Structures are given as structure tokens and as C-alpha cells.
Amino acid sequence: MQSKERPIVKGLDHPLAKFSLNKQDWWTVRDAVRGVQIFGGIGSGKSSGSGKTFAKAYLKNGYGGLVMCAKPDERENWEQLAKETGREDDLIIFREDSPYQFNPLDYELNRGGKGAGEIFNLTYLFMEIYKMGNRFTGSGGGGESERYWDNALKRNMNRMIQLLKLAEEEVSIKNMIKLLSYAPLEHEVDKLAEMSEEEIIKWGEENYCIGCIIEAGNKCEGTDKEEEYDLIKDYFLREFARLPDKTRPTIVESFLGLAEPFTSGILKKHFSGSTNLYPETSFEGKIIVLDFPVKEYLASGVYAQGIYKLLWQQAAERRNPKEELLPVFLWVDEAQLFLSDYDQIFQTTARSSRACTVFISQNISNYYAAIGGRDPRPKVDSLLGNLGTKVFHANNDAVTNEWAAKTIGNAFKNVRSINVGKEENTSAGISQQLLYLVEPREFTMLKSGGLENGLKVEGIVTVAGKTWSNNLNFYRAFFDQSI
Ligand SMILES: Nc1ncnc2c1ncn2[C@@H]1O[C@H](COP(=O)(O)OP(=O)(O)OP(=O)(O)O)[C@@H](O)[C@H]1O
Numbered sequence: 001m002q003s004k005e006r007p008i009v010k011g012l013d014h015p016l017a018k019f020s021l022n023k024q025d026w027w028t029v030r031d032a033v034r035g036v037q038i039f040g041g042i043g044s045g046k047s048s049g050s051g052k053t054f055a056k057a058y059l060k061n062g063y064g065g066l067v068m069c070a071k072p073d074e075r076e077n078w079e080q081l082a083k084e085t086g087r088e089d090d091l092i093i094f095r096e097d098s099p100y101q102f103n104p105l106d107y108e109l110n111r112g113g114k115g116a117g118e119i120f121n122l123t124y125l126f127m128e129i130y131k132m133g134n135r136f137t138g139s140g141g142g143g144e145s146e147r148y149w150d151n152a153l154k155r156n157m158n159r160m161i162q163l164l165k166l167a168e169e170e171v172s173i174k175n176m177i178k179l180l181s182y183a184p185l186e187h188e189v190d191k192l193a194e195m196s197e198e199e200i201i202k203w204g205e206e207n208y209c210i211g212c213i214i215e216a217g218n219k220c221e222g223t224d225k226e227e228e229y230d231l232i233k234d235y236f237l238r239e240f241a242r243l244p245d246k247t248r249p250t251i252v253e254s255f256l257g258l259a260e261p262f263t264s265g266i267l268k269k270h271f272s273g274s275t276n277l278y279p280e281t282s283f284e285g286k287i288i289v290l291d292f293p294v295k296e297y298l299a300s301g302v303y304a305q306g307i308y309k310l311l312w313q314q315a316a317e318r319r320n321p322k323e324e325l326l327p328v329f330l331w332v333d334e335a336q337l338f339l340s341d342y343d344q345i346f347q348t349t350a351r352s353s354r355a356c357t358v359f360i361s362q363n364i365s366n367y368y369a370a371i372g373g374r375d376p377r378p379k380v381d382s383l384l385g386n387l388g389t390k391v392f393h394a395n396n397d398a399v400t401n402e403w404a405a406k407t408i409g410n411a412f413k414n415v416r417s418i419n420v421g422k423e424e425n426t427s428a429g430i431s432q433q434l435l436y437l438v439e440p441r442e443f444t445m446l447k448s449g450g451l452e453n454g455l456k457v458e459g460i461v462t463v464a465g466k467t468w469s470n471n472l473n474f475y476r477a478f479f480d481q482s483i
């Protein structure tokens, strides 16, 4: 891709936002690559306040990035931001009727780098799609029985991909659906022993699954893949064929549930053909906007963007950390819609791959609900723990405010007390009490911009390990909406 002059890559100490003139209050590239989480109620100034400040800093410094779209106006926001920062030429809008295509399976099979085409990675991709779908519809949640079905589905997908690869058939969702619908039943395999070779070959011509098994057998004969082949043959002709009554339909239904959206609409049109928009494009300074807003495209929008995000994250991790890397950013507003288990893994290496994640959400309860299960807190806490910068805007959500107060922490504070006793027994004094540095209710009173607040959005910013010029671990910042 022909692009204009490569921007000069600035060091980790380069400031991206200055909250005051004091150097201690500068927010640097080092902070950005450790990730950002912005919380704030509806209309608290997340997008027009802190969000815009960070986004413009990334754009001004020539970073490429990936933008997820929850709301339909996200694309317009980025078009405006790109215009204001002279980055219009670097904007790539991946949307319906655009010429862009991304086929996740094809990409994963044929990309460069370690682990390309590994069955495990492909199955992982499918499982993530499956979980994303479950999260979106609100089903599933990590219980014991859930895990049993997850494993059964995973095994089934592994075997299907293995069979297609050994038979040298295209690994595609279409072919997996075909395999599953033709997979023989118990009474059919029982007849196999009495069938002649010709009859079996004839069966293979009519039955895609049997056809693949025969073809794979021919291809593997006398090679080191015979053992793998036996395993797969066994799976389809014994294990899967003989699964108890309810088990098989449940596996089939689960797979079809995740596969069917790919057989129509945007997923068929833009995510099943041949790839021409690679995640790596953003590493050269392009900003890819996934304009499939969830509010319009619903589950398809979640799948499309979730898959792109996952493979983009893995591509970012493959960047060689030794090079002078131009940072890239991952922009996820309404992040609860796009959470995946991989986010946390990604965050642990994001620093060395110079990936600046920004997650925006109204409240932490959104994350708990999205992760689901009996106790989502450890997972959510661990993800948030790996996002170094937290910005808290005005919020009425008690859980978030309590969490924010806890995150910032306690300190002994002088508390004035007056004990009113009878007659002369009234006394006044000062006692030390362990209190929150910022009390939960203070988050309900932060200014949320607009003309009445002089276009200033107030946010409490905390960066793990940082002491600000006020000698505290948080800073009360004002973000200008008019800039
Ligand atoms: N440029 C601007 N000038 C004046 N007011 C603005 C401007 N941009 C936003 N506002 C107002 O400031 C407030 C904060 O808006 P903003 O869209 O940033 O909130 P948000 O936290 O992103 O909300 P949501 O959760 O709905 O995405 C709103 O009342 C909005 O109408």
C-alpha cells in the first residue's frame, strides 16, 4: 500500500495529553500503551471529553487504528476527527457496499507468522464467535454444564476442520455445515461392515461427510498423517454417530447457531469471500472503521466486528517489539458489547506491541453482565487491572462509583468532630479516620460539559503507579469539548 511519509515515532515519554503545565501531569505514550478505561453515565462526556482528547492525540501523532462501532454515529465522529487532524486520507470505512472483504478463516489459514493455520487457532476463533453470540443474546454463562457443551462443540469443530484439511477441501463455514448435515447416523454406520467397496464409494459420492472421509483416507495412506486420520474417522463413524439422543442435536444446533449468520447478509457478503482488507493495514497508519453498528446490525454486527477485533489483536501481538514501532490504537466504545476472553491476554502484551487500547462504557455492571457466569468479578477486575489508565466521569451507578473509590484507595483523613453532651460536656476535636480519597458520591457530582459548564468535562484520572503533581494517585482533569 502506497502511503504518505511515515510519521516520526516518538519515544515512550512523549506527552499525548497535558492536564497541566507541570510535567508530572502529562499523559504519555507509555501510559497510552498500557490501555485506557473510560467510565461515565450517559451524556457524562466520555465521547466529547476524555475520549476525544485521546483520539485526537493518536490521530495527530499519525497512529493507525481499529475503531469498533456500537452506535451508528461512530463513523461520523471519526470522519470529523480525521478531518480536524488532517488524517482523512488514512481513514478506511469498512461498511456494507464498500469494496472491502475479510474472510477470517482464510486469513487465519494463510497469514504469515507462527501458528498460522493451526487447527487450535481456528477452533478458538469459532469458540469466541460462539461466546460472543451467547453474550449478545444473553444465553450461556460458564456453568458446569455449559463447559461440557463448550468442550463437545470444540471437539466437533476440531474434527471437522481436521477432516476438511486432510481431504484437501476448503476450510469454510459452508463446508462445515455440509459435513455436519451429512455426518452419518448410528444405523447408517452399522451397515458399513456389510457394504462392498463399490457401495461405500457410491455412498461417498452422495454423502459429503463420507466422501471427505474416503478422500482423506486416500490422501493420508502411507504418510505420517495416518494416525490423525484414524482418529478423525473414528470420531465420525463411531463417536459422533453413536452420541446419545439429545447430545448430537445440541452440538449440531450450537454449531448451526454460530454458522448460520455467515450464510446471509453482511457476514456472507463481506466476511466469507477473499480478503482484501488486512488488519495489518492499520499498522501502516490507516484507521479502519468497522462501520457495522451493533444498534443496526445486531448479532451480525457483533460477530463481524468481534472477529475482526480478535484477529487484529493477534496480528498486533505478532509485531516485532524490537523495531521502532508506530503505535496503533484499538477504539471500543460500548466495550461491553465486544468483550472477549482474549482482551485480557492481549492487554498483558499490548505494551510491547505498542497497542493503545481504549475501552469506553457507562458502568462496570455492563461488564459483569457481559462476562456472565456465577461470579464475573475476578475476570472483569483482572481485565480492568490491565488497563493502566482509568478515567471516571459523572456517574449515577453506585457499583461503579464504589469500585472507582476503591480503585483510587483510602487514606487517613482528618475529620472534625463535635460531641454534643449535656451542658458543658460539648467538645470539639479532630480525629483521624481511614476514608476513601475520593468518596463514591463525589463521582455523581462531576461536571459533564455542555454550555452550562463552559464546555468542560470533568474526569478523575488515575494511572497505575503514577503520582501526580498534587502528590496524589489521581488527578481531577478538565477536558475541553470545544477543541
Ligand atoms: N461540542 C459540544 N458542545 C456543546 N455540548 C456538547 C458538545 N459535545 C457534546 N456536548 C454535550 O455534552 C454532554 C456530553 O456528551 P457526550 O456525547 O460526550 O457524552 P457520552 O458520555 O459520550 O454519552 P453516551 O453514553 O450517550 O455516549 C452531552 O450533554 C452533550 O450534549
Ligand SMILES: [Mg+2]
Binding pocket: 046, 047, 048, 333
Ligand atoms: Mg458517547
